[in-house]
Amino acid sequence: MRAVVVGAGIGGLCTAAGLSSLGADVIVLERAPEVRGGGSGLSLFGNGLRALKSLGLRSAVPDAVRVSPTLNGTRRPDGRWLTRFDQSAIEQLRVVRRRDLHEALVARLGAGVEIRTGTGVREVRDATVQLDDGTTIDDCDLIVGADGLRSRVRPAVTRDPGAAYAGYVAWRAITARPVDLDAAGETMGRGHRFGIAPLPDGHVYWFAAVSYDEGVEVGGIDEVRERFSGWHAPIEEIVDATDPKDVGVLPIEELARPLAGFVRGRSVLVGDAAHAMTPNLGQGANQAMEDAATLTALLGRAGADVDDALRSYNQLRRRRTQSIARQASAIGKVGQWRSAPTVRLRDLAMRAVPDAALSAQLRRIQDWQPPMR
Numbered sequence: 001m002r003a004v005v006v007g008a009g010i011g012g013l014c015t016a017a018g019l020s021s022l023g024a025d026v027i028v029l030e031r032a033p034e035v036r037g038g039g040s041g042l043s044l045f046g047n048g049l050r051a052l053k054s055l056g057l058r059s060a061v062p063d064a065v066r067v068s069p070t071l072n073g074t075r076r077p078d079g080r081w082l083t084r085f086d087q088s089a090i091e092q093l094r095v096v097r098r099r100d101l102h103e104a105l106v107a108r109l110g111a112g113v114e115i116r117t118g119t120g121v122r123e124v125r126d127a128t129v130q131l132d133d134g135t136t137i138d139d140c141d142l143i144v145g146a147d148g149l150r151s152r153v154r155p156a157v158t159r160d161p162g163a164a165y166a167g168y169v170a171w172r173a174i175t176a177r178p179v180d181l182d183a184a185g186e187t188m189g190r191g192h193r194f195g196i197a198p199l200p201d202g203h204v205y206w207f208a209a210v211s212y213d214e215g216v217e218v219g220g221i222d223e224v225r226e227r228f229s230g231w232h233a234p235i236e237e238i239v240d241a242t243d244p245k246d247v248g249v250l251p252i253e254e255l256a257r258p259l260a261g262f263v264r265g266r267s268v269l270v271g272d273a274a275h276a277m278t279p280n281l282g283q284g285a286n287q288a289m290e291d292a293a294t295l296t297a298l299l300g301r302a303g304a305d306v307d308d309a310l311r312s313y314n315q316l317r318r319r320r321t322q323s324i325a326r327q328a329s330a331i332g333k334v335g336q337w338r339s340a341p342t343v344r345l346r347d348l349a350m351r352a353v354p355d356a357a358l359s360a361q362l363r364r365i366q367d368w369q370p371p372m373r
């Protein structure tokens with residue numbers, strides 16, 4: 001089988017590895033001049049790790065990479081806990097540097113995978129991929145759109161709803177030095193949230209989300225320092241321990257509407273191209289890994305018919321990913337509430353919900369198995 005994977009993000013690399021393990025000749029087309037994971041961190045959960053395992057990629061996330069504080073949940077800016085996860089809900093959580101994960105995935109691609117960087121795709125028609133330079137790759141047996149939120153493959157598969165701004169921006173970075181933590185998780189104020197995720201070397205991956213009108217110019221680390229000044233320790237210390245040049249900021253976006261399908265003919269969407277979601281459950285990349293593992297398992301079944309496998313992929317993946325995207329979107333909306341009375345109500349409601357119920361929700365999302373081969 002000759003497969004073309006468009007995009008060398010986490011979804012594209014995992015899918016390329018999976019297809020190659022089935023004996024396919026895989027070409028990965030990446031628009032950027034190099035394959036890069038970017039500067040910040042990433043939370044991986046039990047489901048994503050299980051997907052990596054089924055793809056033979058589990059060693060890309062070393063087992064030593066685990067969260068050290070046992071306390072994890074949601075706090076108020078004064079440090080009072082609103083909710084706390086049970087240990088069972090977070091024991092499989094791993095936090096990694098995106099750059100390290102990308103390097104590890106690339107290093108594990110089989111000999112049957114060729115990556116062409118600096119190669120943008122303009123559009124896909126039937127079995128043909130048209131590149132930005134005007135040339136084409138014809139007679140593809142499978143075309144995988146792993147090209148993210150603004151996918152060029154998506155229009156070949158379904159009506160493209162485009163991207164929608166979620167109403168907030170996020171700064172994120174990894175500290176330049178270790179910071180002592182006694183707890184991790186998220187702190188929610190009025191239209192402001194700060195997230196803390198420790199890396200195994202003691203450095204901290206953090207994000208700061210702030211409600212913002214669309215298109216307004218956003219500042220750098222000084223704005224983060226100002227907006228989160230007076231919040232509980234060690235938030236100010238984490239910001240101070242960060243090199244300003246390591247801070248990235250971006251508007252949070254998601255698909256404007258869920259897609260009607262992930263497959264048409266021999267074109268299939270994975271990752272953000274299929275279900276770009278807000279990061280409120282830390283599931284976007286985990287779901288991309290599940291996509292890759294599912295597609296690989298279905299195509300790898302003895303005597304599998306490719307069209308049947310793609311149909312099953314569409315059925316299995318749409319429902320699950322769209323449900324998770326909906327939950328993530330709702331969490332973000334509530335988390336970014338700005339008015340004092342609604343925030344008071346939100347905090348009261350959160351304290352009233354038993355920790356066990358929230359932990360069960362997190363366990364349910366992680367409780368995923370790849371299809372049997």
Ligand SMILES: Cc1cc2nc3c(=O)[nH]c(=O)nc-3n(C[C@H](O)[C@H](O)[C@H](O)COP(=O)(O)OP(=O)(O)OC[C@H]3O[C@@H](n4cnc5c(N)ncnc54)[C@H](O)[C@@H]3O)c2cc1C
Nearest residue numbers: 007009010011031043121148271272279282283284285286
């Ligand atoms: C603030 C923030 C925090 C997040 N935190 C988490 C987390 O903790 N855990 C988690 O699981 N997820 C998280 N996510 C989501 C996660 O980053 C994404 O879901 C994931 O990276 C998507 O991977 P992908 O491979 O589908 O797409 P992308 O990472 O977008 O990769 C797409 C690739 O395709 C290339 N490309 C694009 N267009 C073309 C083209 N026309 N031709 C060729 N190449 C092209 C791009 O250059 C890129 O390399 C977070 C997201 C944000 C914004």
